[in-house]
Amino acid sequence: MNRKFSTNSILFYCVLIVLPGLAGCSKSIKTMDDPKFMSLSIYAKTIDALQLKVTAGDEILTQSIVTPDGQVSVTFLHTEPEYRFGVYDVFTHQAILDTLVSINTIRAGGRKIVLLQSVPGGEMVWVGPPPASETLPTSDSTKMSIVYTLAALPDQVKVVVENSIGNTNNYHATDSFLLQKGEFSHYFTGNRTSKGKLQLKFYTPDSNRTLVAAITNDFNRLDDKLYVFAFRTGKLSNGVYSLTAENLY
Structure with a gap:
C-alpha cells in the first residue's frame, strides 16, 4: 500500500508541475504577437x-x-x-x-x-481600395475612378469617356457623367489594348459644352483591374488643358 501510494503521489505531483507549464505555453502561443x-x-x-x-x-x-x-x-x-x-x-x-x-x-x-x-x-x-460591391472588369477591359483638382478648371465638368473602335484611332463615347472638382467619380469601363485606346474629355456642364481639358495618352498598359487616377496638373494649349494622369491606386 505504501509503495502504491508513494508512486501515485509522485505521479500526481508531476502532473501538477507539468500542467501549469503546458497551460503557460498554450497561452503564450495563442496571444503571442507575430511582428x-x-x-x-x-x-x-x-x-x-x-x-x-x-x-x-x-x-x-x-x-x-x-x-x-x-x-x-x-x-x-x-x-x-x-x-x-x-x-x-x-x-x-x-x-x-x-x-x-x-x-x-x-x-x-x-x-x-x-x-x-x-x-x-x-x-x-x-485613397484606398474600391468598395467590395464593385465588380472587376473583364479580361479585355479596365475600370477606373477619377478625380480632378486643377484650380483653372470649372468647379464642375461633364466627363465624356471615349473608347476606340477595335484597335484604331476611331473613337466613340461609351460613358458620360457630371463630376464635381475634388470628388471621385464612379468606376467606369475602358478598353484595354497594347496602345491604350482610351481617352477622356472634360466639357463645361452648360448647354454650350465647351471643351476645357483632355487626357489622351496616359493610359498605356492598363491591366484588367480597378484604378484610381487624379488630374492635378496640365498644360494649356489653344484654350484646352492637356491633363496629366497620376495613378493613386
Whole structure:
C-alpha cells in the first residue's frame, strides 16, 4: 500500500508541475504577437504647401513629408490587422486625416499609401481600395475612378469617356457623367489594348459644352483591374488643358 501510494503521489505531483507549464505555453502561443516588417511608401499629394507627420497607432512613421508632392519610404513594424493612421501638420499640429486602415488593403506589390488633399485648406483622404460591391472588369477591359483638382478648371465638368473602335484611332463615347472638382467619380469601363485606346474629355456642364481639358495618352498598359487616377496638373494649349494622369491606386 505504501509503495502504491508513494508512486501515485509522485505521479500526481508531476502532473501538477507539468500542467501549469503546458497551460503557460498554450497561452503564450495563442496571444503571442507575430511582428512583421513592411517596407511602405507614403505619398502625399496636396494643394497647400505642408510638412506632415504620419502616425500608425502610437508609432510615428515620419515627420518629414513635404508637399505638395511628397514621398517617403519607411519600415513599418506591425503586429495588428488594422491601425488608425493619422496625418498632422508639423507646425500647427492640426489633424488633417484620422482613419482606420486594414493592413490587407494596403496595395500589394507597391506597398504604398497615397494621401490626397483635393481642396485648399481641406482635409486629406487616404485613397484606398474600391468598395467590395464593385465588380472587376473583364479580361479585355479596365475600370477606373477619377478625380480632378486643377484650380483653372470649372468647379464642375461633364466627363465624356471615349473608347476606340477595335484597335484604331476611331473613337466613340461609351460613358458620360457630371463630376464635381475634388470628388471621385464612379468606376467606369475602358478598353484595354497594347496602345491604350482610351481617352477622356472634360466639357463645361452648360448647354454650350465647351471643351476645357483632355487626357489622351496616359493610359498605356492598363491591366484588367480597378484604378484610381487624379488630374492635378496640365498644360494649356489653344484654350484646352492637356491633363496629366497620376495613378493613386
